[in-house]
Amino acid sequence: MAQRSGFLSLGAFLYPSGHHIAAWRHPDAKADAGIDFKHYIALAQAAEAAKFDLVFLADGVGTRGDDVEFLSRTAHSYQAQFEPITLLSALAAVTQRIGLVGTVSTSFNEPYHVARKFASLDHISGGRAGWNLVTSSNEHEARNFNRDHHFAHAERYERAAEFADVVTGLWNSWEDDAFLRDKASGRYYEPARRHVLGHKGKHFSVQGPLNVSRTPQGHPVVVQAGSSEAGKELAARTGEAVFTAQQTVEDAVAFYADVKGRLARYGREPDDLKILPGVFPVVGQSESEAKEKFEQLQALIDPVVGLALVSGLTGGFDLSGYPLDGPIPELPETNASKSRQRLMIELARRENLTIRQLYQRVAGARGHWQVIGTPKQIVDQLEERFRQYGADGYNIMSPVLPGGLTDFIALVLPELRRRGLFRAEYEGSTLREHLGLKRPVHPAACARPAASTLAAAA
Amino acid sequence: MAQRSGFLSLGAFLYPSGHHIAAWRHPDAKADAGIDFKHYIALAQAAEAAKFDLVFLADGVGTRGDDVEFLSRTAHSYQAQFEPITLLSALAAVTQRIGLVGTVSTSFNEPYHVARKFASLDHISGGRAGWNLVTSSNEHEARNFNRDHHFAHAERYERAAEFADVVTGLWNSWEDDAFLRDKASGRYYEPARRHVLGHKGKHFSVQGPLNVSRTPQGHPVVVQAGSSEAGKELAARTGEAVFTAQQTVEDAVAFYADVKGRLARYGREPDDLKILPGVFPVVGQSESEAKEKFEQLQALIDPVVGLALVSGLTGGFDLSGYPLDGPIPELPETNASKSRQRLMIELARRENLTIRQLYQRVAGARGHWQVIGTPKQIVDQLEERFRQYGADGYNIMSPVLPGGLTDFIALVLPELRRRGLFRAEYEGSTLREHLGLKRPVHPAACARPAASTLAAAA
Numbered sequence: 010m011a012q013r014s015g016f017l018s019l020g021a022f023l024y025p026s027g028h029h030i031a032a033w034r035h036p037d038a039k040a041d042a043g044i045d046f047k048h049y050i051a052l053a054q055a056a057e058a059a060k061f062d063l064v065f066l067a068d069g070v071g072t073r074g075d076d077v078e079f080l081s082r083t084a085h086s087y088q089a090q091f092e093p094i095t096l097l098s099a100l101a102a103v104t105q106r107i108g109l110v111g112t113v114s115t116s117f118n119e120p121y122h123v124a125r126k127f128a129s130l131d132h133i134s135g136g137r138a139g140w141n142l143v144t145s146s147n148e149h150e151a152r153n154f155n156r157d158h159h160f161a162h163a164e165r166y167e168r169a170a171e172f173a174d175v176v177t178g179l180w181n182s183w184e185d186d187a188f189l190r191d192k193a194s195g196r197y198y199e200p201a202r203r204h205v206l207g208h209k210g211k212h213f214s215v216q217g218p219l220n221v222s223r224t225p226q227g228h229p230v231v232v233q234a235g236s237s238e239a240g241k242e243l244a245a246r247t248g249e250a251v252f253t254a255q256q257t258v259e260d261a262v263a264f265y266a267d268v269k270g271r272l273a274r275y276g277r278e279p280d281d282l283k284i285l286p287g288v289f290p291v292v293g294q295s296e297s298e299a300k301e302k303f304e305q306l307q308a309l310i311d312p313v314v315g316l317a318l319v320s321g322l323t324g325g326f327d328l329s330g331y332p333l334d335g336p337i338p339e340l341p342e343t344n345a346s347k348s349r350q351r352l353m354i355e356l357a358r359r360e361n362l363t364i365r366q367l368y369q370r371v372a373g374a375r376g377h378w379q380v381i382g383t384p385k386q387i388v389d390q391l392e393e394r395f396r397q398y399g400a401d402g403y404n405i406m407s408p409v410l411p412g413g414l415t416d417f418i419a420l421v422l423p424e425l426r427r428r429g430l431f432r433a434e435y436e437g438s439t440l441r442e443h444l445g446l447k448r449p450v451h452p453a454a455c456a457r458p459a460a461s462t463l464a465a466a467a
Numbered sequence: 468m469a470q471r472s473g474f475l476s477l478g479a480f481l482y483p484s485g486h487h488i489a490a491w492r493h494p495d496a497k498a499d500a501g502i503d504f505k506h507y508i509a510l511a512q513a514a515e516a517a518k519f520d521l522v523f524l525a526d527g528v529g530t531r532g533d534d535v536e537f538l539s540r541t542a543h544s545y546q547a548q549f550e551p552i553t554l555l556s557a558l559a560a561v562t563q564r565i566g567l568v569g570t571v572s573t574s575f576n577e578p579y580h581v582a583r584k585f586a587s588l589d590h591i592s593g594g595r596a597g598w599n600l601v602t603s604s605n606e607h608e609a610r611n612f613n614r615d616h617h618f619a620h621a622e623r624y625e626r627a628a629e630f631a632d633v634v635t636g637l638w639n640s641w642e643d644d645a646f647l648r649d650k651a652s653g654r655y656y657e658p659a660r661r662h663v664l665g666h667k668g669k670h671f672s673v674q675g676p677l678n679v680s681r682t683p684q685g686h687p688v689v690v691q692a693g694s695s696e697a698g699k700e701l702a703a704r705t706g707e708a709v710f711t712a713q714q715t716v717e718d719a720v721a722f723y724a725d726v727k728g729r730l731a732r733y734g735r736e737p738d739d740l741k742i743l744p745g746v747f748p749v750v751g752q753s754e755s756e757a758k759e760k761f762e763q764l765q766a767l768i769d770p771v772v773g774l775a776l777v778s779g780l781t782g783g784f785d786l787s788g789y790p791l792d793g794p795i796p797e798l799p800e801t802n803a804s805k806s807r808q809r810l811m812i813e814l815a816r817r818e819n820l821t822i823r824q825l826y827q828r829v830a831g832a833r834g835h836w837q838v839i840g841t842p843k844q845i846v847d848q849l850e851e852r853f854r855q856y857g858a859d860g861y862n863i864m865s866p867v868l869p870g871g872l873t874d875f876i877a878l879v880l881p882e883l884r885r886r887g888l889f890r891a892e893y894e895g896s897t898l899r900e901h902l903g904l905k906r907p908v909h910p911a912a913c914a915r916p917a918a919s920t921l922a923a924a925a
Contacts, residue, residue: 098556152674190498216610
């Protein structure tokens with residue numbers, strides 16, 4: 010295998026008080042971080058000063074669950090926090106270079122609204138917007154949108170694929186040079202540079218054009234997060250970055266090769282899509298300090314919360330009737346997120362975990378890869394996956410915020426830079442440029458001979 | 468009639484290059500203002516420095532029309548500009564006191580998304596968000612949302628009323644003191660202070676709760692813009708401010724009395740709703756300078772644009788077959804915005820205008836009230852309507868931006884202040900406080916005896 014060189018990408022995955030389920034109870038945490046705009050300004054500006062590629066926001070269009078005994082004991086489950094589009098737009102005004110990636114589900118939205126808001130954000134931010142396209146697999150979200158149930162897995166992905174096509178089509182409503190704005194002649198735009206989509210599909214009928222001009226990045230970066238078969242195929246067809254979760258380097262390398270290998274059939278190059286696994290780092294000056302930090306958080310997990318979390322991640326199956334210190338029972342495959350459920354169960358079987366051990370394990374990184382140790386130990390692992398083509402970069406899921414992010418910046422980044430794995434300065438100004446993604450050429454501009462060619466032919 | 472005292476409210480209605488249809492062609496205009504975030508920052512900060520109550524953004528969820536010969540000659544019709552939620556959120560980060568009011572239609576949205584985004588904006592801005600609730604009457608918007616036609620007038624308002632109920636209900640998902648965030652006990656919120664909406668209606672089924680906590684203003688200010696019978700009734704039931712258009716002081720006084728008179732039947736006080744007509748001011752140091760400024764803009768109107776605009780404002784009726792210098796023909800009443808159509812036709816009949824004169828007239832303020840003259844002349848008119856209870860304040864529709872707004876601030880505001888009609892400093896910090904609107908008490912808090920009452924009874 011070739012020794013891989015170049016820089017890896019880094020995202021700062023912001024979650025109110027931190028990604029650890031008990032983060033809000035940590036002595037240093039801001040418990041009301043979810044509605045504290047100043048908290049997010051500080052995080053985004055710190056990530057930008059450290060030259061991160063992007064900040065990343067997850068989302069839920071509703072509280073996840075209805076077990077109030079659980080919900081009233083957690084700051085997770087999307088109960089009281091900013092909506093991503095409003096938050097990213099506000100952050101755009103107080104940052105200059107860092108990318109702004111937000112999650113919006115295709116299940117309970119209209120493509121026109123989504124295309125328009127991200128296009129608007131791309132203009133406001135000067136080319137820093139990214140849309141994390143997800144599908145929703147939560148009944149509680151469905152009930153906020155006139156439905157009793159969420160869409161079944163296959164239908165959800167079929168809808169998502171059509172949704173992505175419509176959004177991309179709308180983003181191509183105008184060519185880059187469509188707007189003449191010629192005060193003398195009165196021509197505001199060139200009619201031939203305007204393209205009406207006229208989409209009529211199974212799930213959507215959308216006429217267009219979008220009422221936002223083509224954006225600084227050509228269009229916002231499309232990020233995806235599904236790791237199921239349908240999710241990987243959708244990513245290969247339309248994704249430009251994939252946010253994923255693998256526990257081992259072998260799984261990471263296999264996932265990487267699998268997704269990159271699918272690109273060619275859509276006429277795409279391997280570099281047209283970046284793979285950015287989530288990583289949950291707990292860093293200390295010594296290994297024992299790192300472990301103590303982690304144990305301090307683990308001790309704050311309320312058992313009611315831990316048990317409910319495992320239940321949610323294994324497809325909604327209720328584990329509360331089983332002994333906490335016994336093994337995970339056999340679980341039926343459900344209609345919920347299949348890849349996440351499989352990850353959980355494989356983890357428990359591989360390490361022979363009890364329910365209590367599983368909840369302690371997943372409560373931390375909620376199924377993502379956790380690395381605990383000194384800066385050197387952490388960078389060894391980050392470097393290994395990058396060099397072996399298991400990742401193009403990482404989405405950093407700080408256990409507690411802001412402390413986990415500032416620790417990562419102060420302790421881990423210098424070691425990454427010392428090894429030549431991360432840039433010291435931004436090299437571009439847009440999110441695409443940070444990630445090394447090409448700016449998409451408008452389809453009509455591809456088809457049309459260049460002016461110089463016409464001149465030469467005349 | 469009692470001589471009215473107190474301050475009037477002022478909104479800065481931002482429209483990219485200005486409200487005049489030919490504004491973008493003006494020598495001082497920024498023709499690409501619609502996607503220039505710095506332009507909007509400068510406008511919002513200028514309005515804030517002048518102590519305006521709010522900035523106001525209109526909206527269209529799609530280009531209005533499909534006549535490309537017309538559309539390609541105008542910067543109006545919502546073809547290439549920021550989406551309001553993203554723009555207001557970004558402006559929230561670079562302003563401190565001014566209110567942020569954005570238009571979102573109830574026709575092609577889901578109430579959960581709308582409630583959530585405005586609640587989030589209210590938190591981000593520290594209590595400065597306002598939602599201008601409108602219904603959509605444009606076929607071209609409908610076609611972007613899986614429909615061939617927009618909703619008929621009655622159905623549109625029925626849907627809007629239910630939509631408003633759902634949004635308000637979602638905003639009451641949490642009581643002010645619901646979130647305990649008690650690190651020691653692990654209680655994140657008090658379950659009894661959480662309220663699940665469980666709405667099942669004709670147009671919407673929305674379970675709730677909203678996943679944003681109760682906002683600084685209790686809930687964002689609800690603004691409305693309909694002047695039809697159904698629109699006035701909806702405003703009386705749920706509106707806290709009304710943006711309207713009357714040509715004469717008599718009509719303004721009648722509208723004011725009509726809407727305020729409807730409040731009692733919903734258990735509301737006259738001061739619970741503010742009436743803010745739009746006004747299109749052209750100010751000069753002398754009357755002749757003001758008129759010259761106006762004529763300079765009028766001369767820039769392309770006849771193709773003027774004619775199409777009149778057609779749009781009279782319900783889509785095509786006037787292009789009629790002589791430009793002849794009278795307005797009899798027009799059938801359409802399903803489109805009735806109040807706007809009636810205003811246009813009454814104006815033409817009253818002043819015996821030709822089609823050309825009508826398009827010149829409405830092209831300026833697009834059916835709104837235009838005042839042209841010296842600061843004294845303009846303030847005489849603003850004062851008259853305010854003192855006679857025809858308005859609680861005004862939404863200022865600057866002909867060209869930024870020049871029209873900075874002129875208003877430099878020339879008109881000092882005269883308003885000299886007469887004691889406008890504040891010199893902000894007196895509160897939220898939009899509600901600026902407008903003199905009460906902060907809504909949560910319904911459950913109303914129903915529950917206060918702790919002190921319980922203590923006294925014990």
